Amino acid sequence: MEIVKVQEINITNITSSELNHHIKMSCDDNRKELILNVNVHAMNIAYEQKWFKDLLNGAYINFCDGDGVRIGAKILGKNIIEKITYNRWIWELAEYSSKNGLSWYTVGSEQHVMEKAIAVMREQFPDLKIVGHHHGYLSNKETEKDLVIDIKKKSPNILILGMGMPLQEKWIRKNIRELNFNVALTGGATFEYIAGTAKMTPDIFYRLKLEWFYRFIKDPKRLFKRYFIGNPLFFWRIFREKINS
Structure with a gap:
C-alpha cells in the first residue's frame, strides 16, 4: 500500500x-x-x-x-x-461485514444512543453479528476492567470505538494488549450518526468540501x-x- x-x-x-x-x-x-x-x-x-x-x-x-x-x-x-468518512463508510462496512460473516463489538456514546444505533443496524442488516456493545463513559476502573474482559471473551473480528478523539485512541493504546480482536477502528461520532442523534451532512456541503x-x-x-x-x-x-x- x-x-x-x-x-x-x-x-x-x-x-x-x-x-x-x-x-x-x-x-x-x-x-x-x-x-x-x-x-x-x-x-x-x-x-x-x-x-x-x-x-x-x-x-x-x-x-x-x-x-x-x-x-x-x-x-x-x-x-x-x-x-x-465514517458517517458514510460505516453503512458500507456493515453491509460488507454482514455478507462476509464478520462480527462487531461496539463501544461509545451514551447508553441510549448506543442501543438505538444497534437497533438500527440490526433492522437494516439482520445478518450482521454484533456480539457485544457498551457505552463510552468509562468513569471508573471497575467498569473499564469489565469491558476489557468482555471484549477479550467475545473476541470480535471488528472492534469499533466511538468515544471521541483523542479519548478513543488513548483507550485503545492503553488496553490493546489485553483485548482480543482482528481489527480495531476508531470512529468518533459514528454511533450518533447511525442512531440519528447527529445529522448527516447534506450532499451540497459534502460536494463543496464544506462538511466542517x-x-x-x-x-x-x-x-x-x-x-x-x-x-x-x-x-x-x-x-x-x-x-x-
Whole structure:
C-alpha cells in the first residue's frame, strides 16, 4: 500500500473498497491490527502530542477522512485518492461485514444512543453479528476492567470505538494488549450518526468540501476553536513544510 507523508504522519492511500477487502483478509488470517484515521483535528493533535503521532504512525493502516488533509497533501504535491468518512463508510462496512460473516463489538456514546444505533443496524442488516456493545463513559476502573474482559471473551473480528478523539485512541493504546480482536477502528461520532442523534451532512456541503462548516453551524460553541483556529494553524504548517522542502 502506498504511503503519503504529510507533516511527518504516514497516511495510507487507500479506497473504501480496498479497505473493506483488507479488513476481511485480516480477519480471515486471524491477524490483530489497528486501523486509524486522520483529519485536520487529528493532525493538530499529533503535532502537539508525540504519543498520538506515534500511535498514528504505528497503525497498520491510517486512512484520510477529511478534505482538509487532502487539500494539504495537494499543496505539498501529493495525492490522496479518497476521503473515507465514517458517517458514510460505516453503512458500507456493515453491509460488507454482514455478507462476509464478520462480527462487531461496539463501544461509545451514551447508553441510549448506543442501543438505538444497534437497533438500527440490526433492522437494516439482520445478518450482521454484533456480539457485544457498551457505552463510552468509562468513569471508573471497575467498569473499564469489565469491558476489557468482555471484549477479550467475545473476541470480535471488528472492534469499533466511538468515544471521541483523542479519548478513543488513548483507550485503545492503553488496553490493546489485553483485548482480543482482528481489527480495531476508531470512529468518533459514528454511533450518533447511525442512531440519528447527529445529522448527516447534506450532499451540497459534502460536494463543496464544506462538511466542517455544516458541523460548525450545528455546534458553534464546541467547534469554533477546532475549525477557526485549528484549520488555519494546520494550513500554516503545511505552507511552512512546503517552503522548507
